[in-house]
Amino acid sequence: MTSTPVSEPFPRRAQIAVPSRxxxxxxxxxxxxxxxxYLIPADEQDVWYVVIGLSSVASVALGARRMENARLAxxxxxxxLSTSVIADAISGYYEIVLNRQPPVPSTTDGFYLAxxxxxxxxxxxxxRERGAIRTRVAGLDxxxxxxxxxTVQWVFFVEPNLHAQGSAVARGVEMAYPTFDxxxxxxLVELVLSVxxxxxxxxxxxxxxxxxxxxxxxxxxxxxxxxxxxxxxxLWLGSYVLWGAAxxxxxxRMRVYRDRREVPRLTTAxxxxxxxxxxxxxxxxxxxxxxxxxxxxxxxxxxxAAVVAVLVVSRFAGLVRAVEGARAAERSANxxxxxxxxxxxxxxxxxxHELRTPLMSISGYVDLAREHADAESRTYLEIVERNAGRLLxxxxxxxxxARIQSGALELELAEADLGELVGESVSSAQPHAATNGVxxxxxxxGGATGVHVDRRRIGQVVDNLVSNAIKFSPEGGEVNxxxxxxxxxxxxxVSDHGIGIPEAERDRLFERFFRxxxxxxxxxxxxxxxxxxxxxxxxxHGGRISASPAPGGGSxxxxxxxxxx
Amino acid sequence: xxxxxxxxxxxDDDPDILALLTLRLExxxxxxxxxxxxxxxxxxxxxxxxxVVVLDVMMPRLSGTEVLAxxxxxAATRELRVILISARAQESDVEKGLAAGADAYLAKPFQAPExxxxxxxxxxxx
Numbered sequence: 082m083t084s085t086p087v088s089e090p091f092p093r094r095a096q097i098a099v100p101s102r103x104x105x106x107x108x109x110x111x112x113x114x115x116x117x118x119y120l121i122p123a124d125e126q127d128v129w130y131v132v133i134g135l136s137s138v139a140s141v142a143l144g145a146r147r148m149e150n151a152r153l154a155x156x157x158x159x160x161x162l163s164t165s166v167i168a169d170a171i172s173g174y175y176e177i178v179l180n181r182q183p184p185v186p187s188t189t190d191g192f193y194l195a196x197x198x199x200x201x202x203x204x205x206x207x208x209r210e211r212g213a214i215r216t217r218v219a220g221l222d223x224x225x226x227x228x229x230x231x232t233v234q235w236v237f238f239v240e241p242n243l244h245a246q247g248s249a250v251a252r253g254v255e256m257a258y259p260t261f262d263x264x265x266x267x268x269l270v271e272l273v274l275s276v277x278x279x280x281x282x283x284x285x286x287x288x289x290x291x292x293x294x295x296x297x298x299x300x301x302x303x304x305x306x307x308x309x310x311x312x313x314x315x316l317w318l319g320s321y322v323l324w325g326a327a328x329x330x331x332x333x334r335m336r337v338y339r340d341r342r343e344v345p346r347l348t349t350a351x352x353x354x355x356x357x358x359x360x361x362x363x364x365x366x367x368x369x370x371x372x373x374x375x376x377x378x379x380x381x382x383x384x385x386a387a388v389v390a391v392l393v394v395s396r397f398a399g400l401v402r403a404v405e406g407a408r409a410a411e412r413s414a415n416x417x418x419x420x421x422x423x424x425x426x427x428x429x430x431x432x433x434h435e436l437r438t439p440l441m442s443i444s445g446y447v448d449l450a451r452e453h454a455d456a457e458s459r460t461y462l463e464i465v466e467r468n469a470g471r472l473l474x475x476x477x478x479x480x481x482x483a484r485i486q487s488g489a490l491e492l493e494l495a496e497a498d499l500g501e502l503v504g505e506s507v508s509s510a511q512p513h514a515a516t517n518g519v520x521x522x523x524x525x526x527g528g529a530t531g532v533h534v535d536r537r538r539i540g541q542v543v544d545n546l547v548s549n550a551i552k553f554s555p556e557g558g559e560v561n562x563x564x565x566x567x568x569x570x571x572x573x574x575v576s577d578h579g580i581g582i583p584e585a586e587r588d589r590l591f592e593r594f595f596r597x598x599x600x601x602x603x604x605x606x607x608x609x610x611x612x613x614x615x616x617x618x619x620x621x622h623g624g625r626i627s628a629s630p631a632p633g634g635g636s637x638x639x640x641x642x643x644x645x646x
Numbered sequence: 647x648x649x650x651x652x653x654x655x656x657x658d659d660d661p662d663i664l665a666l667l668t669l670r671l672e673x674x675x676x677x678x679x680x681x682x683x684x685x686x687x688x689x690x691x692x693x694x695x696x697x698v699v700v701l702d703v704m705m706p707r708l709s710g711t712e713v714l715a716x717x718x719x720x721a722a723t724r725e726l727r728v729i730l731i732s733a734r735a736q737e738s739d740v741e742k743g744l745a746a747g748a749d750a751y752l753a754k755p756f757q758a759p760e761x762x763x764x765x766x767x768x769x770x771x772x
Contacts, residue, residue, distance in 0.1 A: 433733060433734060433735065433736075434704060434732070434733040434734055435733075436733075437733035437735070437753075437754050437755055438660055438663065438733045438754060440754075440755050441663060441666075441733070441754040441755030441756070442660070442662040442663055442666065444755055444757075445663070445666040445670075445755070445758065446662070446666060448757075448758065449666075449669070473755060480736075484736075
């Protein structure tokens with residue numbers, strides 16, 4: 082048996098949980114003992130009954146001693162079961178020694194009735210410990226169940242005793258049982274709705290309480306037919322055994338996380354419960370009409386139905402209000418988000434301004450200084466100039482990324498010819514290519530290359546790809562550019578014979594700030610934003626961009642844009 | 647520098663930029679009057695009727711756009727040539743500037759010849 086306290090949240094979904102070995106062993110022994118109960122002579126039965134009860138008390142007390150939390154609840158269970166066993170013993174004494182049933186009322190009833198407050202007190206403590214009954218709504222649900230079940234109890238169990246023969250005390254005692262069972266039933270429902278379905282120990286407990294209540298109800302319906310050793314006894318005995326098994330299962334020691342939701346979710350179980358409560362009164366009327374042909378109870382049923390109706394309506398009214406409240410909260414949250422978005426845009430714009438102005442001063446004055454500088458200083462100033470340019474490119478890229486991220490990438494679409502756009506880009510890149518000793522070859526493959534694009538943005542993409550190709554080409558290298566049409570798309574391909582891209586990195590190439598290891602190894606400058614931006618622009622146009630190895634080494638980038646219809 | 651050279655009003659709250667633009671314009675053969683803010687720019691524009699007004703958009707007190715609006719609203723200054731310059735370089739900013747009645751919009755940072763060529767075209771164009 083595991084003796085370490087279990088401390089983890091219980092499974093979210095109800096699942097068939099398997100009890101631990103200790104509680105299975107106790108359950109099996111209990112079932113065997115109950116079977117034996119029906120095989121032995123009547124006098125021994127009474128003794129055996131007490132033995133089973135005592136084993137349950139011992140198990141619960143043992144379990145309670147090991148609890149780390151909610152220990153008091155389990156001690157209350159042990160106390161309640163003890164008083165019940167004492168009542169069993171007294172009853173057995175009457176049977177064996179006096180050879181008759183105990184009278185009503187008797188000390189037996191005193192002990193039996195004393196059991197109930199302990200039991201539902203214990204369940205209440207358990208529920209409170211588990212945070213299951215903290216909210217008004219949970220209380221309301223319990224009240225609805227109480228009124229519906231109370232109607233049933235009143236009509237079938239309590240009220241008939243009002244007119245029964247016997248002393249006032251005897252009638253009072255007879256009415257006390259169904260009243261207490263009502264409390265136990267409510268506790269049972271709350272247990273099922275909260276933690277009962279999810280932890281083995283509580284599942285056993287639920288069945289324990291259920292057996293107890295059903296035993297009581299069947300007994301109440303047919304007091305006169307009750308015989309010691311009848312099948313109803315198996316329900317009470319079963320309840321003892323289940324209670325003991327529940328206490329022995331280590332899951333009883335689980336520190337169940339409290340449900341922090343303010344309002345319990347309207348689960349299927351709760352809905353069924355509320356519907357059941359609403360249907361109780363008609364069901365009672367039908368049962369009275371068809372099954373029990375005596376005195377109907379119109380007043381009790383009507384009052385019960387009315388109270389349940391009012392409570393259920395206020396329950397749902399609360400729910401609707403909560404939903405409306407949540408909606409309102411959502412609306413104001415949305416408004417805040419829009420406001421934040423606006424602030425972000427403003428921030429981006431301000432940063433843009435604040436970074437570009439000093440850059441203008443730097444390059445402007447460097448320009449002036451160069452006029453008077455000697456050869457060496459001029460070299461230095463060129464470096465300053467070049468770095469200012471890089472900084473500016475970075476600022477522009479970052480601003481562009483910020484706009485893509487905020488979804489503010491707007492396109493000014495116009496008719497254009499991709500071949501022409503690429504041609505423009507190639508001529509403006511020519512000086513850069515020449516400096517690097519790279520040859521640019523543009524080939525128009527033919528076909529209609531008309532597109533519907535934002536010229537500036539697509540120009541930016543082409544510029545980026547061309548400048549990358551130049552940047553990564555060796556001196557004396559060739560960059561081949563092809564523009565053509567294929568299957569509803571206009572294609573633009575740039576191939577270089579440069580350093581290439583490792584295959585493993587090809588997928589990540591278009592990620593923000595990604596830089597290929599080959600570029601990093603050769604210390605080729607870049608921000609890792611160009612291809613990310615290019616991809617965003619191409620996708621905004623409904624196009625595709627991809628990279629592949631170029632034949633004979635190097636890499637090839639393909640842009641496909643929807644052809645103009 | 648001679649008195650006959652066309653007069654350019656240059657307004658920018660950043661003294662380094664203002665000095666840089668002034669130097670570049672003077673080298674290109676213009677007389678330059680400086681304004682460190684929008685108020686001053688508007689007053690000088692009204693007083694001197696310069697050939698071209700170069701206005702930074704983001705300036706304290708009166709922004710470049712507000713100065714531009716005031717100039718366009720006044721019959722005496724309506725015809726002045728105005729160039730807006732700004733580090734706010736998004737298309738929407740440029741559009742706003744042109745919609746407000748600027749003759750041109752230059753996004754900072756720009757190269758000196760971009761400004762001097764533009765001014766030359768405006769002055770020559772009359």
